[in-house]
Amino acid sequence: MTRTKKIIKKKLKEPDEFITLTERTYLFITHHFKKIAVSGIIVLILVFSFFFYQRWERKNEEHAYKTFSLAFETYERVNSPYQEGSPQEVKNVIEELNEVIKKFPKTTYGKLSFLYKGNLYFKLGEFEKAIQAYESFLQKADKEKLHRSFAMQGLGYSYEGKKEYEKAVSAFQKVIELGQSFQMGDAYLGMARCYEKMGKNKEAIENYKHFLKVSQKSQMANIIMKKVSNLEK
Numbered sequence: 001m002t003r004t005k006k007i008i009k010k011k012l013k014e015p016d017e018f019i020t021l022t023e024r025t026y027l028f029i030t031h032h033f034k035k036i037a038v039s040g041i042i043v044l045i046l047v048f049s050f051f052f053y054q055r056w057e058r059k060n061e062e063h064a065y066k067t068f069s070l071a072f073e074t075y076e077r078v079n080s081p082y083q084e085g086s087p088q089e090v091k092n093v094i095e096e097l098n099e100v101i102k103k104f105p106k107t108t109y110g111k112l113s114f115l116y117k118g119n120l121y122f123k124l125g126e127f128e129k130a131i132q133a134y135e136s137f138l139q140k141a142d143k144e145k146l147h148r149s150f151a152m153q154g155l156g157y158s159y160e161g162k163k164e165y166e167k168a169v170s171a172f173q174k175v176i177e178l179g180q181s182f183q184m185g186d187a188y189l190g191m192a193r194c195y196e197k198m199g200k201n202k203e204a205i206e207n208y209k210h211f212l213k214v215s216q217k218s219q220m221a222n223i224i225m226k227k228v229s230n231l232e233k
Helices: 002-013 017-031 033-078 087-103 108-123 127-140 145-161 165-178 181-197 201-214 221-232
Strands: none
Touching: 033 087, 033 108, 087 108, 108 127, 108 145, 127 145, 145 165, 145 181, 165 181, 181 201, 201 221
C-alpha cells in the first residue's frame, strides 16, 4: 500500500506531457507571432494569385480562340485547293495570324498561329520565312505529336524548295520518327525525291519502296513503281 502511494505521488509531481506541449506551442506562437502571421499572409497571397492567374489564363485562351477562329476561316478559304486566294489575300491572313501571336503569344492559339503562318509562306514560295515560322512553332509549342509532325513536314518541303536536300531529309526523317501513320507515305516520298536529286539512287530506291509499302492504294503507286524500275537499271 505504501509503495503504491509513493508511485502515485511521484507521478503527480511529474509534469503532464499534454500540458507541457500545449504551453510550449503557446509560447512558440506568442514569440514568433509576427513571423507566423506574415507567412500565413504570404501563403494566402500565393493561393489567391494562383487562382486569379488560372482564371485570367482561361479568359485569355477564350479571347485567343475567338481571334484565331476568324483568321482560320479566311485561312481555309485562301488555302482551298478548289478556290485559291490571291497572294495579297494570303498576306492578309498572315497579318491576321500575326495579330493573334502579338496579342496572345503564350496561348495555345498564339503558338498554333506560327504553324499556319508557315503553311502560307510556303504557299507563297517564301521558303526562308516558312522555315522561321515552323521552327518558332516547334520551339514554343508543347510536345503534342500531330501538329509537330505537320510542322516537321512543312520544314521538309521548305528545305526541299530551297534545294537544301540534306536538311529536308532530316526533317522528313523526324516526321517518320513521330509515328503519324497517315503522314509516313509523304515523308518517305519526300526523302526519296531528295536522295534522287542528290544523286543517291540507292537511298532513293529504298525510300520509294518504303512509300509503296505504306501507300499501296495511292494513285501515285504506278508512277513510283516505274521510277523505281528506271533507277534500278
